[in-house]
Amino acid sequence: MLAGIAISAPDARGDTPTAGSVYRDGPSGRYIVGGTWYRRSDTADRGLKRGYQRETSRRGWRGVTVPNAANATDNSARSYLGSVWWYRKDFELPSASTAFQWILRFESVNNRATVWLNGRRLGAHTGGYLPFELGTKGLKRRGTNHLVVRVDGRRRPLDVPAGGARRGGRYVGGWWNYAGILREVYLRKVEGLDMVNVNVRPDLPNPAGAATVRVRAIVANYTGVAADTTLEGSVAGHKMAFTGSIVPAGSFHIFRGSVRVENPKLWTPSQPNLYTLKLALSHDGEQVQTYTQHTGVRSIKVDENGRLLLNGKNVFLRGASIHEDDPTTGAALSPTQIRNDVDLLRQLGASMTRAHYPLHPLTLELADRYGILVWSEVPVYQMSDSLFAKAAVRRQAISMVRDMVNRDRSHPSVLVWSLGNENTSRPGAGFTRYVRSAARLVRQLDPTRLVGLAFPGYPTVGKQQLYTELDALGVNDYFGWYTGPQNSIADRSGLSAYLERLHDDYRNQALFVTEFGAEAARAGPVNEKGTYAFQQDFLTYHMGVFAQKPFLNGALVWILRDFKVKPGYDGGNPVPTPPYNAKGLVDAGGTKKPAFDTARKLFAEAPR
Numbered sequence: 001m002l003a004g005i006a007i008s009a010p011d012a013r014g015d016t017p018t019a020g021s022v023y024r025d026g027p028s029g030r031y032i033v034g035g036t037w038y039r040r041s042d043t044a045d046r047g048l049k050r051g052y053q054r055e056t057s058r059r060g061w062r063g064v065t066v067p068n069a070a071n072a073t074d075n076s077a078r079s080y081l082g083s084v085w086w087y088r089k090d091f092e093l094p095s096a097s098t099a100f101q102w103i104l105r106f107e108s109v110n111n112r113a114t115v116w117l118n119g120r121r122l123g124a125h126t127g128g129y130l131p132f133e134l135g136t137k138g139l140k141r142r143g144t145n146h147l148v149v150r151v152d153g154r155r156r157p158l159d160v161p162a163g164g165a166r167r168g169g170r171y172v173g174g175w176w177n178y179a180g181i182l183r184e185v186y187l188r189k190v191e192g193l194d195m196v197n198v199n200v201r202p203d204l205p206n207p208a209g210a211a212t213v214r215v216r217a218i219v220a221n222y223t224g225v226a227a228d229t230t231l232e233g234s235v236a237g238h239k240m241a242f243t244g245s246i247v248p249a250g251s252f253h254i255f256r257g258s259v260r261v262e263n264p265k266l267w268t269p270s271q272p273n274l275y276t277l278k279l280a281l282s283h284d285g286e287q288v289q290t291y292t293q294h295t296g297v298r299s300i301k302v303d304e305n306g307r308l309l310l311n312g313k314n315v316f317l318r319g320a321s322i323h324e325d326d327p328t329t330g331a332a333l334s335p336t337q338i339r340n341d342v343d344l345l346r347q348l349g350a351s352m353t354r355a356h357y358p359l360h361p362l363t364l365e366l367a368d369r370y371g372i373l374v375w376s377e378v379p380v381y382q383m384s385d386s387l388f389a390k391a392a393v394r395r396q397a398i399s400m401v402r403d404m405v406n407r408d409r410s411h412p413s414v415l416v417w418s419l420g421n422e423n424t425s426r427p428g429a430g431f432t433r434y435v436r437s438a439a440r441l442v443r444q445l446d447p448t449r450l451v452g453l454a455f456p457g458y459p460t461v462g463k464q465q466l467y468t469e470l471d472a473l474g475v476n477d478y479f480g481w482y483t484g485p486q487n488s489i490a491d492r493s494g495l496s497a498y499l500e501r502l503h504d505d506y507r508n509q510a511l512f513v514t515e516f517g518a519e520a521a522r523a524g525p526v527n528e529k530g531t532y533a534f535q536q537d538f539l540t541y542h543m544g545v546f547a548q549k550p551f552l553n554g555a556l557v558w559i560l561r562d563f564k565v566k567p568g569y570d571g572g573n574p575v576p577t578p579p580y581n582a583k584g585l586v587d588a589g590g591t592k593k594p595a596f597d598t599a600r601k602l603f604a605e606a607p608r
Contacts, residue, residue: 013090013092013144014089014090014091014092014144014145014146015035015036015090015091015092016091016092016093016094017031017032017033017034017091017094017186017187018031018032018034018035019031019032019094020032021184021186022184022335022361022362023360023361023362023365024292024294024365025292025293025294025361025365025410026291026292026293027188027194027195027289027290027291028289028290028291029188029189029190029191029289030105030186030187030188030189031094031186031187031188031189032184032185032186033066033089033091033104033147033184033185033186033187034065034066034184035065035091036063036064036065037063037064037065037066037068037087037088037089037181038058038061038062038063038064038087038088038089038090039061039062039064039068039070039085039086039087039088040052040060040061040062040085040086041070041083041084041085041086042083042084042085042086042150043083043084045084047084047086047150048150052086052148052150053114053116053119053121053148053150054116054119054148055088055146055148056146058088058090061086061088064087066087066089066181066184066185066332067108067180067181067182067183067184067329067332067333067334068087068180068181068182068332069178069179069180069182069329069330069331069332070083070085070151070153070178070179070180071083071153071178071179071180071330072178072180072326072327072328072329072330072331072332073327073328073330075564075567075579076567077166077171077567079177080171080173080176080177080566080567080579081154081155081165081166081177082111082152082153082154082155082177082179083153083154083179084150084151084152084153084154085150085151085153085179085180086148086149086150086151087148087149087151087180087181088146088147088148088149089146089147089185090144090145090146090147091144091145091147091187092142092143092144092145093139093140093141093142093145093187094187094189095189100189100190100191101135101136101189101190101191101192101194101222102136102139102187102188102189102190103133103134103135103136103187103188103190103194104117104122104133104134104135104136104147104185104186104187104188105131105132105133105185105186105187105188106125106131106132106133106134106149106181106183106185107131107182107183107184107185107186107360107361108128108129108130108131108181108182108183108360109125109128109132109149109151109180109181109182110128110129110151110153110177110178110179110180110182110331111126111127111128111151111152111153111154111155111159111177111179112124112125112126112150112151112152112153113125113126113132113149113150113151113152113181114149114150114152115134115147115148115149115150116147116148116149116150117136117137117138117139117145117146117147117148118138118139118140118145118146119138119146120137120138122134122135122136122137123135126159126396127160127396127399127400128182128357128379129357129358129379129400130358130400130403130404130407131183131403131407133188136187149181151179151180151181152179153177153178153179153180155173155177158387158390158392158393158396159396160378160379160380160383160393160396160397160400161173161174161356161357161379161380161381161383162381162382162383162387170568171566171567171568172382172566173565173566174356174381174382174421174422174565175323175325175356175563175564175565176325176330176331176563176564176565176566176579178330178331178332180330180332181332182324182330182331182332183332183360190222190289191283191288191289192221192222192223192227192283192288193219193220193221193222193223193227193229193247193281193283193288193289194219194220194222194289195217195218195219195279195281195289195291196218196219196220196252197217197218197406198215198216198217198218198279198291198293198410199215199216199217199406199409199410199446200213200214200215200277200293200295200410201213201214201215201216201409201410201446201448202214202261202264202295202296202297202298202412203448204264204266204297204298204299204311205299207266207299207311207312207313208312210260210261210262210263210264211260211261211264211297212258212259212260212261213235213236213240213258213259213261213275213277213295213297214256214257214258215233215235215240215255215256215257215258215277215279216254216255216256217231217242217254217255217256217279217291218252218253218254218255219231219247219252219253219254219255219281220247220251220252221247221248221249221250221251221252221253222250223249223250224249224250225249226246226247226248226249227246227247227249227283227284228244228246228283228284229244229245229246229247229253229281229282229283230242230244230281230282230283230285231244231255231257231279231280231281231282232279232280232282233257233277233278233279233280234277234278235259235261235275235276235277235278235295236259236261236264236275238259238260238261239259240257240258240259241257242255242256242257243255261275261297264297265297266296266297266298266311267296267297267298267368267371267412268298268310268311268371269315269317269351269371269372269373270371270608271371272296272368272369272370272371272412272413273296273297274294274295274296274368274369274412275294275295275296275297276292276293276294277291277292277293277294277295278290278291278292279291279292279293293410294365294368294369295410295411295412296368296412296413297412298310298311298412299311299312299448300415300448300449300450302450302471302472302508302509302510304507304508305507305508305551306503306506306507306508306509306510306511306551306553307510307550307551307553308450308510308553308554315351315553315554315608316552316553316554316606316607316608317351317352317373317512317553317554317555318349318350318351318352318554318555318556318602318603318606319345319348319350319351319352319353319354319372319554319556319557319603320345320348320350320353320556320557320558320559320560320585320599321353321354321355321514321515321556321557321558321559321560322341322345322353322354322355322359322363322559322560322561323355323356323559323560323561323563324338324355324359324360325561325563325564325588326588327588327589333360335362338360338362338363338366339362339366340590341363341560341561342363342366342367342370342372344560344561344585344586345370345372345560346370346372347600348560348585348596348599348600348603349600349603349604350372350603351371351372351373351554352372352373352374352375352415352554352556353367353372353373353374353375353556353560354374354375354376354377354418354474354514354556355377356377356379356381356421357377357378357379358376358377358378358403358404358407358408359374359376361407364408364411364413364414365411367411367413368411368412368413371413372413373413373414373415374411374413374414374415374416375415375416375418375452375454375474375512375514375556376404376408376414376415376416376417376418377418377419377420377421377454378397378400378401378404378418378419378420379400380397380400380419380420380421380423380434381420381421381422381423382421382422382423383420383423383424384423384424385424385426385427385428385429385430385431386430387430388423388424388428388430388431388433388434389428389429389430390430394430394433394434394437397419397420397434397438398434398437398438398441401417401419401438401441401442402441402445404417405417405441405442405445405446406445409445409446409449414449415449415450416449416450416451416452416471416472416474416512417442417446417449417450417451417452418452418453418454418472418474419434419435419438419439419442419451419452419453420453420454421453421454421455421474421476421514422454422455422456422476423453423455425455425456425458425461426461426464427464427466431466432466435453435466435469435470436466436469439451439469439470450471450472450510451470451471451472452470452471452472452473452474452509452510452512453467453470453473453474454473454474454475454476454514454515455467455473455474455475455476456475456476456478456484457475457476457477457478457479457489457498457502458484458485458488458489459484459488459489459494459498459501460484460485460486460488462505463505463506467506467509468506468508468509470509471509471510472509472510472511472512472553473502473506473509473510473511473512474511474512474513474514474515475499475502475511475512475513475514476513476514476515476516476558477495477513477515477516477542478515478516478517478572479491479492479494479495479498479542480492480495480518480538480541481517481518481519481529481538481572482572492538492541492542495542495545496545496548496549499511499545499549499552500549503549503551510553511551511552511553512552512553512554512555512556513542513546513552513554513555513556514556515556515558516538516539516542516555516556516557516558517535517538517539517557517558517559517583518534518535518538518539518583519535519571519572519573519576519581519582519583520532520534520535520582520583520593520595521573521575521577521582521587522575528574529572529573529574530573530574530575530576530582532593532594532595533594535583535593535594535595536594536595536598539557539595539598539599539602540598540602542555543555543602543606546606547606547607557585557599558583559581559583559584559585560584560585560586561584561585561586561587561588561590562577562580562581562582562583562584562586562587562588563580563581563584563588564579564580564581564588565578565579565580565581566579567579569581571583585599
C-alpha cells in the first residue's frame with residue numbers, strides 16, 4: 001500500500017508488529033507497530049461525532065507509514081496553523097498468550113493525541129517530542145485489533161511551545177507546526193513486572209581515579225498479587241548487587257545498586273568509550289524482562305572562572321544545531337535520515353549539537369557513540385512573562401523538563417539540561433518562578449549535569465540576577481545579521497565587547513554561544529546579505545572573535561540544515577525563501593553550501 005492511495009476495502013485482517021526497536025537501549029519485549037497505517041483528514045473536526053474512533057472499515061482512509069507528518073509537504077498558512085487528523089492501525093498480536101500484558105508506547109505525537117483501541121478510549125496526551133505509554137484494556141488476544149489515534153495539531157494560547165498560531169496579524173512560532181505521529185509506535189510485552197524507568201549514573205570524583213556506576217530502576221507490578229522480585233545486573237564485567245524485594249500488587253519498588261570500576265576508560269568527544277549495562281528482572285526465580293543501557297564514565301564541572309571541565313580538562317566545543325525537518329517527510333524522520341544528519345555533524349568535526357526540543361532517542365544514541373555532546377532543551381520558546389505567570393503553563397513546561405530528564409539522563413552525551421530559549425529578556429515573577437522550580441527539579445533528578453538556558457544576545461539588556469543561579473548560559477549571537485533593539489547588534493564589531501561584558505556579569509557560569517549564523521541561498525558578493533560569500537565571511541569573523549575569548553566553552557552554528565519556520569518568514573534575508581530558514585550549512589535538499597567546508601576548517605583550527 002502506497003502513501004496517499006485511497007482505501008475503499010471493507011474490514012480486513014491486520015498485520016503483526018515486528019520484534020525490535022529503532023534504538024538499541026531499553027527493555028526487552030518491544031515490537032514496532034509499523035507496516036501500513038491509515039490516515040484521514042478532519043478539517044471540520046467532526047470525526048468524533050461521526051464515530052471515526054469506532055470504525056473498523058477502511059473506507060475513506062488513506063494508506064501511510066508511521067512515523068508520519070500529515071502536513072509535511074503543505075506549506076500553506078492553514079497547514080501551519082494546524083488541523084485534526086486521524087490515524088488507524090489494524091494489527092494482530094505477535095503472541096496469543098494470556099500471560100502477557102501489552103503496553104502501547106508513542107515516542108512523539110504532535111500536538112494532542114487521543115487514543116482508542118477497539119472502540120475503547122485508552123487515554124490522551126498533550127505535547128510532542130517526548131514519549132507516553134498507555135495500557136491496552138480491551139485488547140484482543142486473537143484476531144484483528146483496531147488502534148485509532150486522533151491528532152489535533154492546533155495550538156492553544158497556553159500551549160507549550162507557543163507556536164503555530166496567528167496573533168496580531170502575524171504568524172508566531174519558531175519552526176513549522178507539523179501534525180501527526182512523528183516518531184515510532186511500539187507494543188511492549190510485559191510479563192507482570194516492568195522496569196518502567198532505569199537511570200544509570202556514573203560518578204567520577206577524581207578523573208584519575210576509580211568510578212562508581214550507580215543504577216536506579218523503578219519496577220512496576222501490574223498483577224493483582226504481590227511479587228517476589230529479583231534484579232540482577234552487570235557492567236564492565238562486574239556484577240551489580242541489588243537487594244530483592246516484594247513488589248506490592250499494582251504498585252512499584254525502586255531498586256538501587258552500584259559497582260566500582262577501577263581505571264575506567266573515560267568518555268570524551270575524541271574517545272567516546274561506552275560501557276554496557278545489562279539488567280535481568282525475575283519473578284519467583286523466572287526471568288521476565290531484561291534491560292540494556294550503554295553509558296559512559298565522565299565528569300562535568302564548572303570552575304570558578306566559568307570554564308567547563310570535562311574529566312578535569314578545559315574544552316572548547318563546536319558544532320551546529322539541528323532540526324528534525326525534511327521537505328518530504330517533515331519532522332517524521334526515518335532512521336536513515338537521522339543517521340545522515342549525524343554523519344553531517346561528524347563530517348564537520350562537531351563535538352556538540354543542540355535542538356529546541358528533546359531529540360529522537362536514536363540521535364542521542366549516535367551522539368553517545370560518536371562523542372557529540374548535547375545541549376538538551378525543552379521547547380519553551382519565546383514566551384512572555386505573563387504566560388509564565390499562569391500556573392497551567394508552568395505545570396506544562398515543568399512536566400516537559402521532568403520527562404526530558406527522566407528519559408535521557410543515562411546518556412553520557414547530554415551536557416546541559418536547558419530550560420528554554422529566547423524567552424522574556426527581563427525575567428519577571430512568572431518566568432523567575434518557572435526557572436527556579438525547574439532548576440530545583442533537575443538538580444533533584446540529575447545532579448551530574450549543568451542546568452542552563454539560552455537567551456538572545458542584546459547589549460541593551462543588562463545583567464539578570466536570575467541567571468546567576470544557573471550553571472550554563474547560552475547566548476544567541478547575530479551581531480552583523482539582525483539589527484536588534486535600538487540597532488544594538490547591527491554592527492558586528494560590537495560582539496567582542498559584549499562577550500566580555502557577559503563574562504563580567506556571569507563570572508561563575510559556563511558561557512556558550514548557542515547560535516550564530518547568517519542566511520545563504522544564492523551566489524553574490526561578500527557584502528550582500530543572503531549570499532554564500534556573506535555566510536562564509538560571517539562564520540569566519542565570529543569564530544575569530546570566539547578564539548580570543550578563553551572563557552567561552554563552545555559555539556554552535558545555527559543551523560546544520562535549512563528548515564521550515566512559518567508563512568512569510570524572511571530570517572533577515574533581503575531575498576528570502578519563505579517559509580524556510582536558510583541559515584543552514586546544508587540546504588533543505590541535502591546539498592552542502594560553501595560555508596559547510598568553511599565551518600569544517602574553522603572547527604579544525606579551533607582550540608580543543
